Amino acid sequence: MGKKRRKRRRKAAAGQGILIGMTVAAVLVIAILAAILWKREPKTKPAAGNENLQESMGQTGESVQERESSMPSETAAADVSGSEEAAKSTEAPGDGEGGIPGREAEANMAAEVGSMEDREDPQASANANGEADKGAVVEVEALQLAEGENAQATLGIDVSKYQGTIDWAAVKNAGVEFAMIRVGYRTKVSGMLYEDPAARYNLQEATKNGVKAGVYFFSSAVDAQEAKEEADWVASFIAQYRITYPVAYNCEDFQSADSRQHHLTREERTQIACVFLDTIASYGYTPMFYASRNEMEGSAQWDMAKVSGKYKVWVSQYPENPFPQTPASTYSGVHAMWQYTSQGQVAGVKGQVDVNVAYFGYEQEAQAKDATPAKVVEANPEIGIRFTEVEDTVTAKQETNLRNIPTTEGSSIVHLLKNGENVQRTGIGSNGWDRLVYNGQKVYAVHSFLTTDLAASPAGEAGAFGQSGKDAEGGAGGGDVTYREDTDSDKVGGMTFQTVSEAVTARDTVNLRDFPSTETGNVVGTLRYGEAVVRTGISGSADTGWSRLSVNGQVVYASSRLLATSMDYKEQEKITAENPEAGMHFVAAAGTVMAKDGQTNLRTLPTTNEPSVVVATLTADMTAQRIGIDKDKGWTKLTYNGQTVYAVTNYLTVLE
Numbered sequence: 001m002g003k004k005r006r007k008r009r010r011k012a013a014a015g016q017g018i019l020i021g022m023t024v025a026a027v028l029v030i031a032i033l034a035a036i037l038w039k040r041e042p043k044t045k046p047a048a049g050n051e052n053l054q055e056s057m058g059q060t061g062e063s064v065q066e067r068e069s070s071m072p073s074e075t076a077a078a079d080v081s082g083s084e085e086a087a088k089s090t091e092a093p094g095d096g097e098g099g100i101p102g103r104e105a106e107a108n109m110a111a112e113v114g115s116m117e118d119r120e121d122p123q124a125s126a127n128a129n130g131e132a133d134k135g136a137v138v139e140v141e142a143l144q145l146a147e148g149e150n151a152q153a154t155l156g157i158d159v160s161k162y163q164g165t166i167d168w169a170a171v172k173n174a175g176v177e178f179a180m181i182r183v184g185y186r187t188k189v190s191g192m193l194y195e196d197p198a199a200r201y202n203l204q205e206a207t208k209n210g211v212k213a214g215v216y217f218f219s220s221a222v223d224a225q226e227a228k229e230e231a232d233w234v235a236s237f238i239a240q241y242r243i244t245y246p247v248a249y250n251c252e253d254f255q256s257a258d259s260r261q262h263h264l265t266r267e268e269r270t271q272i273a274c275v276f277l278d279t280i281a282s283y284g285y286t287p288m289f290y291a292s293r294n295e296m297e298g299s300a301q302w303d304m305a306k307v308s309g310k311y312k313v314w315v316s317q318y319p320e321n322p323f324p325q326t327p328a329s330t331y332s333g334v335h336a337m338w339q340y341t342s343q344g345q346v347a348g349v350k351g352q353v354d355v356n357v358a359y360f361g362y363e364q365e366a367q368a369k370d371a372t373p374a375k376v377v378e379a380n381p382e383i384g385i386r387f388t389e390v391e392d393t394v395t396a397k398q399e400t401n402l403r404n405i406p407t408t409e410g411s412s413i414v415h416l417l418k419n420g421e422n423v424q425r426t427g428i429g430s431n432g433w434d435r436l437v438y439n440g441q442k443v444y445a446v447h448s449f450l451t452t453d454l455a456a457s458p459a460g461e462a463g464a465f466g467q468s469g470k471d472a473e474g475g476a477g478g479g480d481v482t483y484r485e486d487t488d489s490d491k492v493g494g495m496t497f498q499t500v501s502e503a504v505t506a507r508d509t510v511n512l513r514d515f516p517s518t519e520t521g522n523v524v525g526t527l528r529y530g531e532a533v534v535r536t537g538i539s540g541s542a543d544t545g546w547s548r549l550s551v552n553g554q555v556v557y558a559s560s561r562l563l564a565t566s567m568d569y570k571e572q573e574k575i576t577a578e579n580p581e582a583g584m585h586f587v588a589a590a591g592t593v594m595a596k597d598g599q600t601n602l603r604t605l606p607t608t609n610e611p612s613v614v615v616a617t618l619t620a621d622m623t624a625q626r627i628g629i630d631k632d633k634g635w636t637k638l639t640y641n642g643q644t645v646y647a648v649t650n651y652l653t654v655l656e
Contacts, residue, residue: 041607121185121194121218151400154178154361156245157346158216158339158354161198164384168205170348178245178358180211180314181618185218186230188259193233203241212365214245216290217276218252220261224275231279238285240374244366245314245358246288247280249273270303277311284369286312290339293317293331303335312336314356323357336360340438357482381405382442386437387427388503388551392452394425394434400449406433415444422454428503430532432566447503450585490537492516492557497548498538504535504547504563507632516546516557527563543585561585561632575612580605580646586628586637593638594623597655606635606646615645618652626654 096225155175159166160182171179183199186192199215206213217234221227234247239464242274251273254261261269277287289311295301299523307313314337319326323340344355368374385406395572396417403411406429415422415438423443427435434447490497506527513521516539527549538560545560575582584606595618602624605612618624618640628637630647636649 003563014239021329047210053544056140070214114177115457133244150363151359152361154358156180156356156358157344157349158356159198159202159349161196161383163198163353164350165198165379166202166205167348168202168209168211171346172209172211174347176211176346177361178214179206180214180216180245180248180356181206183215183217183248184230185233186220186226188220188253188261191222191226191260193230195237197362197380197522198383199237200374201379201383203238204374204377207242207365212244212362213242213463214247214288215243216248216250218250219272219276220251220254220259221272221276222264222309224262224272226417227272227275228279229615231276231283235283235285235369239370240368240372242363242368244362246286246314247313248288248290249276249280250290252291266299266301269301270306273302274306274310288312288314288337289316290316292625293329297331297332308334318342382429382435385433386430386531388429388534389427390425390534392425393422393448393454394436394452395419395422395454396445397449400445402436402438402443402445404443406431406435406444411444414438414441417445420454425450428534430503430505430530432503452501464475480601492539492548495539497539497546497547499537500535502535502565503532504549504565505529505532506558507562507564510558510562512549512551512556514556516548518559521557524554524579525551527551527558535565575605575607575609577611584630584633584635586630586635589626589629589636591626591654592623593626593636593647593652594621595620596651600647600651602640602645602647604645606630606633606637612646615643616640618647623655626652 015118019303022157065308100271123271135470137160154177156178157171157176159179160186164572179202181199181202182196183203184193184195187194203213203215215234215238217230219230221230238247251261251269253259254264254269264272270339273289277289280287289302289307291302293316296304296313304313313335314334315329315331315333315335316339317329317331318341319330320341322343323338329338329340330337332520337356339356342352342354346353346355381404396419399416399418401413402415402417402423404414405411416439424437425434426437428447429435432447433444434450436443436445490499497517506529509526509528511523512527514524515521534550536550536555537548539546539548540560543561546557547560547563549558575584599617599619601614602616602618603612603614624640624645624647626636626638627644629635630637631649634649636652638645638647
């Protein structure tokens with residue numbers, strides 16, 4: 001089934017709320033193109049018929065060279081870790097074929113509500129499926145239409161807890177037609193089932209605001225029984241929601257050594273996926289299989305002969321020039337949906353989000369399998385924030401407000417905490433707020449206004465290193481204010497560590513070591529941007545010294561220059577025309593350079609993202625003068641024709 005080509009109508013899905021950093025001229029051109037495309041005759045290449053979709057959702061493409069070299073170089077960033085995914089019966093319990101899942105299935109599932117800091121979440125550690133393959137554009141063949149389905153291409157996003165609390169009204173106004181919402185996952189090591197903590201709110205609000213919903217589950221099942229268990233749980237979980245788009249099986253990170261699926265063969269993984277999808281189909285939902293192009297092409301990691309003829313296929317491939325500059329995925333197999341970027345910027349979603357084009361749509365929203373209304377839920381205030389779990393007692397440096405949610409915007413003050421009044425701290429958040437317990441109630445306070453020194457005097461507490469006062473007076477708060485007790489210090493390996501107490505995160509990814517040395521210290525873990533840990537000591541300078549950290553009760557060390565005290569420093573250090581070197585650390589360098597491979601771009605800003613533009617291209621024997629280099633970010637500052645420009649370091653060579 002699914003071999004017959006169908007004509008597809010081009011449909012404009014662009015919304016004015018999508019944020020893609022276009023110039024005004026580009027926006028006008030796109031508006032004209034959208035009007036033209038609306039009236040055109042259908043074509044047989046579905047992706048080529050949706051040029052307007054990308055303009056509303058994608059990110060300006062960059063070359064493979066420039067994108068890859070924006071990461072720290074191997075030689076310069078010595079302490080940055082590498083870049084960071086026999087069958088049994090498929091009869092489902094319930095009320096017969098396509099019926100409502102039996103509630104006993106839900107009761108038997110070990111599906112706790114997940115948390116942001118779950119290190120076993122396979123989606124957190126799965127390999128990014130962004131690929132830079134080059135190949136011929138192929139015809140995309142679609143499966144037969146399901147009941148109520150049409151052949152119009154539609155625009156969507158896929159989301160999970162990592163997108164935080166989403167403004168679904170803004171998403172709808174931006175032109176998004178559907179959302180694939182993660183409802184849960186099985187942990188990659190222990191095999192526990194978890195509900196995505198944002199799933200209920202996302203399903204509720206997406207459908208309430210007119211965004212049609214599909215769902216996906218992140219599996220780490222190792223046999224057919226577990227696959228069926230996952231599908232039963234998913235069907236039970238979504239029964240009270242209007243699920244119009246497919247229910248997808250997502251399995252990544254199985255090649256990691258610590259994955260419980262690491263030993264499985266291609267055939268075993270495929271059979272497990274089929275059990276899940278068959279079970280989903282038995283409940284009356286449309287099953288869909290998700291994987292990257294590289295995993296599916298030539299049946300490299302999955303037996304696609306078993307999959308593609310039976311289920312819808314959702315392919316992930318991120319070309320260096322996104323849709324519609326690249327009109328279709330180069331995956332040669334049958335597929336119904338293409339995830340073409342993970343860098344989409346959409347009104348209502350903080351940060352980046354995956355964007356998809358589906359080569360099908362639905363005229364009407366589906367009804368819930370279970371007519372019982374789902375329980376109305378409020379947004380989880382901790383969604384989008386990674387909390388490092390701690391257990392300690394703190395007090396205010398002077399005084400600070402305790403609030404019902406970890407922000408000053410829209411929150412209520414529960415209590416004014418004063419120095420000498422102690423409360424229990426249970427978590428340190430990646431946004432610079434701490435989670436506390438006050439009179440049995442969960443509350444939040446700005447991290448930098450608290451101290452574990454219960455004997456500290458409030459007088460002069462701020463000193464040269466800190467800040468005190470109420471969070472309402474100090475703004476939204478954050479983790480970038482340091483409280484240092486300079487009287488305390490200790491020595492490790494000949495280094496003197498001054499005692500501090502502050503939340504830090506990685507600037508990108510940094511190794512955690514059991515000793516403050518890249519030569520004798522063993523790597524015991526990694527810290528990624530957005531994950532917060534407590535820094536308890538600093539030795540040496542910010543550029544060359546080491547930090548002592550407390551991670552899950554263990555003392556570890558990391559290079560200080562690769563840490564940041566501001567949890568959203570990437571936003572704060574966003575490069576602009578007015579501040580071209582924000583977040584960069586150029587050191588003086590001299591020499592004449594030319595393009596290593598005969599050609600490289602010279603840009604106005606040290607980034608390939610807007611508003612950076614190419615002002616010239618070094619070709620052949622053309623040269624420029626080097627005046628600075630940022631080893632961590634991999635960019636070189638140059639002078640060319642009297643103008644300061646920037647180029648990717650890896651694509652330059654210094655003349656002798």
